[in-house]
Each structure stands twice: as structure tokens, then as C-alpha cells.
Amino acid sequence: MNKKWMPLLLAFAMPMVMVAGCSKSNQTENATASSDQGTKTEGQVSIRIMGYNSEASRATYLKMLQEKLPNIKVEFQFVALDNFNNVLNTQLQAGEGPDIIELGGEARLLAKAGYLMDLTSESFVSKYADAGLTPYSVEGKVYATPLQSWYEGIFYNKKIFNDNGIQIPKNFDQFIEIQKDLAAKGIKPQTMGAQSWEPMMKQSIGLVNNDYYSNPSNKGFDEKFNKGEASLAETWEPYVENWSRMIKEGILKPDMLGLSYDQALDEFATGKAAMWESGPWAVSTILEKSPDFELGMFPIPGSNEGPGWLVGGPGSAFAINANTKHKAEALQILELTATPEAQQALIKDNAGSSFLKGVDVDLGEIYADAKEAFKAGNVYAPWTAAWDSGNPIVEAYGKSLQEVLAGTKTVKQALEDADQVNQTMRDSLK
Known part of the structure; x- marks a missing residue:
């Protein structure tokens, strides 16, 4: 796809809010914010994650990353959903952008435009159920891995x-x-x-x-x-x-x-x-x-x-910028994310189920009447x-x-x- 179309296409791609399973608190945010997870020490590599779900909805997960990956200093940048594509598109077209990008329905467009790293051959990809990977796949290649689901x-x-x-x-x-x-x-x-x-x-x-x-x-x-x-x-x-x-x-x-x-x-x-x-x-x-x-x-x-x-279905996913200067470290984060511990950390602050095989999430009494639907796999949103x-x-x-x-x-x-x-x-x- 010709990259000149990206501003037009991304203008359509994600004016969605709860379509992607985002919390209501994020629907009304208009600010752009950035937070460093701790102080950078000598020898650490800085990895910037840009997301449209707030830091509060990722707090336990971000803390875990810092504890498990001491070689990486995570810089989490929250950009409100109504401005996310504008900010991201500007940075990507300049050959820059975050190392890791939170994506929803625009993933295929960005993948076809060459902005996302092909993750197909990475070992952690096979740990996810196909239903979680399909929305982020193009012609059999996987370009992002799912975070928790929405329903x-x-x-x-x-x-x-x-x-x-x-x-x-x-x-x-x-x-x-x-x-x-x-x-x-x-x-x-x-x-x-x-x-x-x-x-x-x-x-x-x-x-x-x-x-x-x-x-x-x-x-x-x-x-x-x-x-x-x-x-x-x-x-x-x-x-x-x-x-x-x-x-x-x-x-x-x-x-x-x-x-x-x-x-x-x-x-x-x-x-x-x-x-x-x-x-x-x-x-x-x-x-x-x-x-x-x-x-x-x-x-x-x-x-x-x-x-x-x-x-x-999948609420959002993490993709790696094809132009990242820190490919190995970005892959480390996605590899850690594909563990039961990381999935539970994500779910703790933003309720949902996991697409990681073998991860069982107790959704609680509120959702008991939907148990049979979940068991049957009856959760679908064709547009995502x-x-x-x-x-x-x-x-x-x-x-x-x-x-x-x-x-x-x-x-x-x-x-x-x-x-x-x-x-x-x-x-x-x-």
C-alpha cells in the first residue's frame, strides 16, 4: 500500500472507544501524558510504549516489566484516543515513533504500510490462541500480539x-x-x-x-x-x-x-x-x-x-515499530507479556480474559450467567x-x-x- 494514503486511512481507523474495549475513563481524556517507570541507570535501554489505555490500567503490568527486565527502562506514553492516530501517524511518517505501539482496528492498515515488525517467527506468538492473533494478521503473517480481551x-x-x-x-x-x-x-x-x-x-x-x-x-x-x-x-x-x-x-x-x-x-x-x-x-x-x-x-x-x-474479542494488542532501534529489547517485552504472570498483571487493572493458552481467569459471580457463552467461545466482533x-x-x-x-x-x-x-x-x- 502506498504510504501517502495513511493519513486518510488512519483518520477512519480508530475513532472507536469501547469498540476496542477501552475504559470509560479513557474516553473523556484529552491530554497526552508520558511517564517514566523509574530512573534510568547505566547500561539500561529506554523503550517507549505508546498506548491509548491509561497508565492506571497498566500499572501492575508496567511494574512487573521493570522488576523482570532490569536492563530496560520503560517509558510509557499515554495519548488520548481522540488524538492517538494523529500523533502516531505523524511520528511514523517521520521514520520515528514509539518502540512498542498499542493497536486496535488499525493494525492491518499499519502492517500493510510497512510500519510494523513481522512477528510470525517469534516463539512467543504460538503461545496465543488463533482467535487473539487473527485481528492482527495479514496474509498469514502476525504483526501484533493481543493483550486482554474485551466483551x-x-x-x-x-x-x-x-x-x-x-x-x-x-x-x-x-x-x-x-x-x-x-x-x-x-x-x-x-x-x-x-x-x-x-x-x-x-x-x-x-x-x-x-x-x-x-x-x-x-x-x-x-x-x-x-x-x-x-x-x-x-x-x-x-x-x-x-x-x-x-x-x-x-x-x-x-x-x-x-x-x-x-x-x-x-x-x-x-x-x-x-x-x-x-x-x-x-x-x-x-x-x-x-x-x-x-x-x-x-x-x-x-x-x-x-x-x-x-x-x-481482543481489546488491543502490542506491535513493534519496524523502525525501532532496540528490536531485541522490544521483543523481550513482548516475550515476557506472553507469560501467565504478565497476563494476570494486565487483567488485574483492566478486567478481561486472556488469549494466552492455558491461562484461566476467574471472572467472578457477576458474569456467572454468561459462563456457558464463554465456555462455548461465543464472543465475537467481526469488525475487529x-x-x-x-x-x-x-x-x-x-x-x-x-x-x-x-x-x-x-x-x-x-x-x-x-x-x-x-x-x-x-x-x-x-
């Missing part, structure tokens, strides 16, 4: 459910009926910060996961979609139409378009709504607002009974796992779903909008 399901207020005799829904019809019953009792069934385009995008894809991706015969769709040989409008429409009953039944309302993430979180945490879709990064805030909150999460149910699906230009595609789709909620577009038009972005990005990459 979203339906948080629910156990007290409201118990007080009203409600069971966890086993299929999508039950999910709809539960919400209609709660509404009839004067209880807001679900809150949603639809001021952001992400929640409807994710929840609708949760149903697509259940009803489309779970069918083995559809396994090749994402590859065809990348090549322009398949479209969302022709393939996903019946599943998204089914999900849109949430709008038609008045469960998701147009006034939610004025509701922010923080306002939706507050509604749920203070007992004003029975359900809210989000992920583990929100738990601490919920419990800070309501220490006695009885919190649970269940997966998004499908049309047929089953374990359900969560939306998620498989699509070449995933982030701009789902942004277009999500924004068009906002128009569906407002009553100015149809589901088919929303999917066609996403298909058009896919075609535009494919044309740009030629």
Missing part, C-alpha cells in the same frame, strides 16, 4: 429481576417480552446512551452473532466481505430487522439519542433501569455509585434457545476480528442505526451505508 453483554439489576419474578431470557422473544412486561409495570426495562452510535451497533451484531455467525456454513462470509464479494445488506438484513423490534416495540426510544454513556450508566446504577449493555470497565463505577447493587450480566440471546453470545476496514464500517453502520431510531432510515439503508464505506475503503487500499 459486552447485558448488565441487569438482580433485585429488580427477583422482585418481579423474572428469569434470564433464553431467546430473543423472551428478551423482548421481559422488557415489555417491565415497561407495563412502570419500570424502565433498558437504558441506552444512544447519543453514541456504538450501543445499537453492538447489540444488533450480538443477534447477528447468534443467528448468522453461529452457523458453520456462514464461516467464509467475512473473507468474502473483505473482497467485496458479499454485502451486509444482502446477508444481515433479516437478523438486524429482527433486532429492530426493540425499536418497533418502543423499548428503545428516540429520546435515548439525547442520552450519553454517563447518563445511561447513572440511570442503571441508581436503579432507574433494569438493564444496560456494557462491559467490565463499567463495574467499578456502578459499584461506586451504589455499593449494594446486585449486579449480573447475561449474554445477548438469539432467536433460538442456547448459550447466547457476547460482543467482543476479521474486517480489513472494520472501524469505519461499523461507525457508518452505527450512525445510520441512530437514524433508524429517529425514524429517518430503514435497517436496509443502514446496512447499505456500511457496505458503501467498505467499498470506499477497498478502493482506497488499491
Whole structure:
């Protein structure tokens, strides 16, 4: 790929926030900060890590690096997500940049442009499950290794459910009926910060996961979609139409378009709504607002009974700058990261599961109702796992779903909008 396209492509690549599983605290940061992990001593090599997850979410891990790798002085640079690509792109085009880069959906674009080191032959790569490596692979070569996963399901207020005799829904019809019953009792069934385009995008894809991706015969769709040989409008429409009953039944309302993430979180945490879709990064805030909150999460149910699906996958990954002057030391960090101790350190400050083989993470009682979904491996987000230009595609789709909620577009038009972005990005990459 011609590098002159990188400013355009990266402008699309990562305006995403919780798409990559980032904590809400990082969504509102606008500053750029750098922190040295200790004082550099004689003989140490400085390695700069640039990330869009804050230092607080990496604290235990960074401390471990300093203890285990005394030959390296880690300089951690946090750059707020809304400015991350601008800073990174400027540095990379100048032949500079950090030694290690935290990446999300833009990994394939950077790899194709020659900015990332090929890690395929490194021994630590084989320690990760394929599901964690796929989003960071191009034509069979691996360019980054995953950190902890992210996932979203339906948080629910156990007290409201118990007080009203409600069971966890086993299929999508039950999910709809539960919400209609709660509404009839004067209880807001679900809150949603639809001021952001992400929640409807994710929840609708949760149903697509259940009803489309779970069918083995559809396994090749994402590859065809990348090549322009398949479209969302022709393939996903019946599943998204089914999900849109949430709008038609008045469960998701147009006034939610004025509701922010923080306002939706507050509604749920203070007992004003029975359900809210989000992920583990929100738990601490919920419990800070309501220490006695009885919190649970269940997966998004499908049309047929089953374990359900969560939306998620690798949250972000570490890649090595192809132009680093300290290749050996950067590889040491990635090699150490591919150990159970490092994975547990990452998870301690930023909840998630691990893609390192053999690492077992106890997610706790909150996620007990999603246990079967996790056990079945029912966690997927096609835009991060498989699509070449995933982030701009789902942004277009999500924004068009906002128009569906407002009553100015149809589901088919929303999917066609996403298909058009896919075609535009494919044309740009030629």
C-alpha cells in the first residue's frame, strides 16, 4: 500500500472507544501524558510504549516489566484516543515513533504500510490462541500480539429481576417480552446512551452473532466481505430487522439519542433501569455509585434457545515499530507479556480474559450467567476480528442505526451505508 494514503486511512481507523474495549475513563481524556517507570541507570535501554489505555490500567503490568527486565527502562506514553492516530501517524511518517505501539482496528492498515515488525517467527506468538492473533494478521503473517480481551453483554439489576419474578431470557422473544412486561409495570426495562452510535451497533451484531455467525456454513462470509464479494445488506438484513423490534416495540426510544454513556450508566446504577449493555470497565463505577447493587450480566440471546453470545474479542494488542532501534529489547517485552504472570498483571487493572493458552481467569459471580457463552467461545466482533476496514464500517453502520431510531432510515439503508464505506475503503487500499 502506498504510504501517502495513511493519513486518510488512519483518520477512519480508530475513532472507536469501547469498540476496542477501552475504559470509560479513557474516553473523556484529552491530554497526552508520558511517564517514566523509574530512573534510568547505566547500561539500561529506554523503550517507549505508546498506548491509548491509561497508565492506571497498566500499572501492575508496567511494574512487573521493570522488576523482570532490569536492563530496560520503560517509558510509557499515554495519548488520548481522540488524538492517538494523529500523533502516531505523524511520528511514523517521520521514520520515528514509539518502540512498542498499542493497536486496535488499525493494525492491518499499519502492517500493510510497512510500519510494523513481522512477528510470525517469534516463539512467543504460538503461545496465543488463533482467535487473539487473527485481528492482527495479514496474509498469514502476525504483526501484533493481543493483550486482554474485551466483551459486552447485558448488565441487569438482580433485585429488580427477583422482585418481579423474572428469569434470564433464553431467546430473543423472551428478551423482548421481559422488557415489555417491565415497561407495563412502570419500570424502565433498558437504558441506552444512544447519543453514541456504538450501543445499537453492538447489540444488533450480538443477534447477528447468534443467528448468522453461529452457523458453520456462514464461516467464509467475512473473507468474502473483505473482497467485496458479499454485502451486509444482502446477508444481515433479516437478523438486524429482527433486532429492530426493540425499536418497533418502543423499548428503545428516540429520546435515548439525547442520552450519553454517563447518563445511561447513572440511570442503571441508581436503579432507574433494569438493564444496560456494557462491559467490565463499567463495574467499578456502578459499584461506586451504589455499593449494594446486585449486579449480573447475561449474554445477548438469539432467536433460538442456547448459550447466547457476547460482543467482543481482543481489546488491543502490542506491535513493534519496524523502525525501532532496540528490536531485541522490544521483543523481550513482548516475550515476557506472553507469560501467565504478565497476563494476570494486565487483567488485574483492566478486567478481561486472556488469549494466552492455558491461562484461566476467574471472572467472578457477576458474569456467572454468561459462563456457558464463554465456555462455548461465543464472543465475537467481526469488525475487529476479521474486517480489513472494520472501524469505519461499523461507525457508518452505527450512525445510520441512530437514524433508524429517529425514524429517518430503514435497517436496509443502514446496512447499505456500511457496505458503501467498505467499498470506499477497498478502493482506497488499491
